[in-house]
Amino acid sequence: MTRSILLTFAFSASLPAPALAAPDWTNPIVEQRADPHVFLDEDGYYYMTATVPEYDRIELRRARTLGGLSTAKAETIWKKHRRGEMGAHIWAPEIHHIGPKWYVYFTAAPAEAIWEIRPHVLECDGPNPLTGKWIEKGEVKLGWESFSLDATTFAHQGKRYYVWTQRGEAPYDGTNIYIALMDTPTSITGAPVMLTHPEYGWETRGHRVNEAPAVLIRHGKVFLTYSASATGTVYCLGMLTADADADLLDPGSWKKSARPVFQSSPENSQFGPGHNCFTTTPDGRTDLLVYHSRNYEKIEGDPLHNPDRATRAQAIRWTSDGTPVFGEPVADGPYTIPSDLTAQVSKPDSRPNPIITEVFTADPAPMVHDGRLYLYVGQDEGDGRGYRMPRWRVYSTDDMVEWQDHGSPLQPGDFKWSTGGPTSWAGHAIEKDGKFYWYVTVDHKDIHGKALGVAVSDSPTGPFKDARGSALVTNDMTKATGISWDDIDPAAFIDDDGQAWLFWGNQKCYYAKLKPNMTELDGDIRVVPDPEVGNRFTEAPWVHQRHGIYYLSYATGFPEKTAYSVSRSITGPWIYKGLVAEGAQNSNTIHQGIVTFKGKDYFFYHSGMMQFDEGAGEGHNGGGSFLRSVCVDELHYNPDGSMQRVIQTSEGVGRVK
Known part of the structure; x- marks a missing residue:
């Protein structure tokens, strides 16, 4: 080795290593907090609420950064009643700043009837939600009485909407997602409209569940995510999409994802991701997905009583046509927002059999009309021991590879002379x-x-x-x-x-x-x-x-x-x-x-x-x-x-x- 090379080597070895970019936060952000809701206010603070494992109170914490929520002090702003209304199952609180007031929407049940779950509202009497007094504004009346939970609210084009989960009547007797206009921050007006019900295989594993709606408005579209299936490893996110100028109270305005948009990642040791919300970086330039998941697969006992769902977050990628891509839940540890958040979606050249995998379908009847192929089928559903076929469905394609699901426009009950x-x-x-x-x-x-x-x-x-x-x-x-x-x-x-x-x-x-x-x-x-x-x-x-x-x-x-x-x-x-x-x-x-x-x-x-x-x-x-x-x-x-x-x-x- 020559002397010049030795000197160069010695000089370079004495220099400090280039500094690595500091992570934006570390996942999980908050341990043992499920159903997270993070709200970035105009005051520059992130406010966070979530379900606590005891299901007995509502906590609020705030920080200047998302990662800062990990060490922020949790203030208890409200506790469940010892008896009567709002005495059990205090779930999924969400904090919103509407006009001059702060509101928390949450789920509760009477202490004596813990599964008579309904949505409720708190209102803060002061400008600071951490120090103000929270006043009970009562139950949000939804038009009919049944198991209902996981409410959220959003404003769009001068209107405020209320979106929630509620058990419907047969054949929609799972938990479904509904929407209605709000006339005040504590009440809805008009008839509720069902936007989605559990119908696909990935929505019906363990239980028939669509719940926990969350709304993101970007790029001329309204995206509504929701959680599906039982709360263990099969818990996942689906998504509805509508044009921003569409009638959001018309179910026909919304297109439903055929497959989960976010689900368990064994490779990253993340299981049952769901019940999400959306926020942004402080500068508003990067959209963030906040959700809960567990970092182990096998759960002892009822997943509902497992305390280890934890709050996590990651950046959202976007396709060229303005569609969010959530990817898979990232592994625990330090997380840095990627510099490139574009997403490429490739289209396959063929469609493997079976061509429809979201639900079980039978008796195909194809018809060609105006250059498009329509496919009429019956839906198989049940325990696999008999022909239980509650509805017909329609699909269509213009290339034999990409199939659009048009839902169920006909059911046996539409023929009143039938059983x-x-x-x-x-x-x-x-x-x-x-x-x-x-x-x-x-x-x-x-x-x-x-x-x-x-x-x-x-x-x-x-x-x-x-x-x-x-x-x-x-x-x-x-x-x-x-x-x-x-x-x-x-x-x-x-x-x-x-x-x-x-x-x-x-x-x-x-x-x-x-x-x-x-x-x-x-x-x-x-x-x-x-x-x-x-x-x-x-x-x-x-x-x-x-x-x-x-x-x-x-x-x-x-x-x-x-x-x-x-x-x-x-x-x-x-x-x-x-x-x-x-x-x-x-x-x-x-x-x-x-x-x-x-x-x-x-x-x-x-x-x-x-x-x-x-x-x-x-x-x-x-x-x-x-x-x-x-x-x-x-x-x-x-x-x-x-x-x-x-x-x-x-x-x-x-x-x-």
């Missing part, structure tokens, strides 16, 4: 003259057996309403079998001459003309002869036409496979051609729907492929014959027009333009 379910069996939608007709299977209230109803809408996504006020087909109208479930699985078809037809059946394949109004049969009900459907027609008829050939596909045998017959006329005779698909994985049924979209042919079906497979215990939710999932694969034809056997794949189909 009301839960029997949302297979249906089929079709458009004629600007109207959309949805033929479905339900149980008749007065005539024993299954029946066919028809609903109508001006839009492919609804809302739909009963088009007749009575059943289209009842069990006493079909005599080819002695069973009460032969009137199921309707499939509509409009021929080249404009004549509409309806096919349906179990054990026998029925069909009939429809009148131009699409809501009445035109003539007799006919039966496709058994030999023309392979002498083993089971159910699920589907009719489509290609190059002058009519194709009648259907389920055959049990467990079911898919067979088909062809004809040169919609009325037959039909020639049996054999199978087009083998049985579905892990399901006794398969129920196909066939459609051409953007130059490709697709075979929709359902299978029992697993989804929501989070392992044993509260997170387990596997598929099967009664918990099915919609899939799709390409369909190919031979030169003579016969259909090739469909290859059922896990890869699914690619994006189409």
